[in-house]
Amino acid sequence: GENVEQHPSTLSVQEGDSAVIKCTYSDSASNYFPWYKQELGKGPQLIIDIRSNVGEKKDQRIAVTLNKTAKHFSLHITETQPEDSAVYFCAASIRTGFQKLVFGTGTRLLVSP
Amino acid sequence: EAGVAQSPRYKIIEKRQSVAFWCNPISGHATLYWYQQILGQGPKLLIQFQNNGVVDDSQLPKDRFSAERLKGVDSTLKIQPAKLEDSAVYLCASSLGRPWDGNQPQHFGDGTRLSIL
Numbered sequence: 001g002e003n004v005e006q007h008p009s010t011l012s013v014q015e016g017d018s019a020v021i022k023c024t025y026s027d028s029a030s031n032y033f034p035w036y037k038q039e040l041g042k043g044p045q046l047i048i049d050i051r052s053n054v055g056e057k058k059d060q061r062i063a064v065t066l067n068k069t070a071k072h073f074s075l076h077i078t079e080t081q082p083e084d085s086a087v088y089f090c091a092a093s094i095r096t097g098f099q100k101l102v103f104g105t106g107t108r109l110l111v112s113p
Numbered sequence: 114e115a116g117v118a119q120s121p122r123y124k125i126i127e128k129r130q131s132v133a134f135w136c137n138p139i140s141g142h143a144t145l146y147w148y149q150q151i152l153g154q155g156p157k158l159l160i161q162f163q164n165n166g167v168v169d170d171s172q173l174p175k176d177r178f179s180a181e182r183l184k185g186v187d188s189t190l191k192i193q194p195a196k197l198e199d200s201a202v203y204l205c206a207s208s209l210g211r212p213w214d215g216n217q218p219q220h221f222g223d224g225t226r227l228s229i230l
């Protein structure tokens with residue numbers, strides 16, 4: 001079945017630095033790749049997503065890149081702020097009639113003032 | 114737009130007892146998902162509904178877990194009897210689920226944190 005690997009498991013940066021989280025997936029038929037931010041005691045919140053017909057997508061300080069050949073995608077956060085501190089999950093969609101998401105293991109991002 | 118509503122937020126039970134969780138998806142969302150999130154891991158899909166029909170329950174431990182979405186809106190997930198390894202956060206998500214739209218974003222509730230003693 002589909003497997004999604006996510007690295008690093010923890011990431012500490014100084015406020016204003018950039019942060020990069022990387023994921024790889026195994027199913028070449030995967031065609032939708034969302035990223036979620038989860039704060040303590042809350043459910044995952046969708047922050048950005050990308051479809052397989054696009055190589056890059058940007059939304060203010062957040063960007064996602066996709067390399068279908070290598071089967072990996074990355075989340076880039078620029079000018080990090082303390083409120084960016086959270087656990088980030090990548091996911092890959094597999095189509096089995098209806099959309100099904102397989103999640104990575106998460107990255108705990110800590111932004112220090 | 115109101116988000117996905119879940120209740121209760123917390124539940125503590127002893128092993129072998131039963132428990133039920135409730136989910137109200139975003140209005141108009143045809144697809145509803147139940148996920149299990151064990152501490153330190155990503156969410157894992159348990160069951161997926163399209164309207165009131167099950168489209169994927171391949172990872173649902175059917176000997177103890179059951180779920181229903183009788184009128185195609187609200188859903189309940191039940192565990193009976195509970196085991197220690199069922200301690201987790203149970204998340205509900207919903208999406209528009211129109212097949213012709215391709216992949217639709219899933220929106221999550223804040224979950225129910227279940228502790229088994």
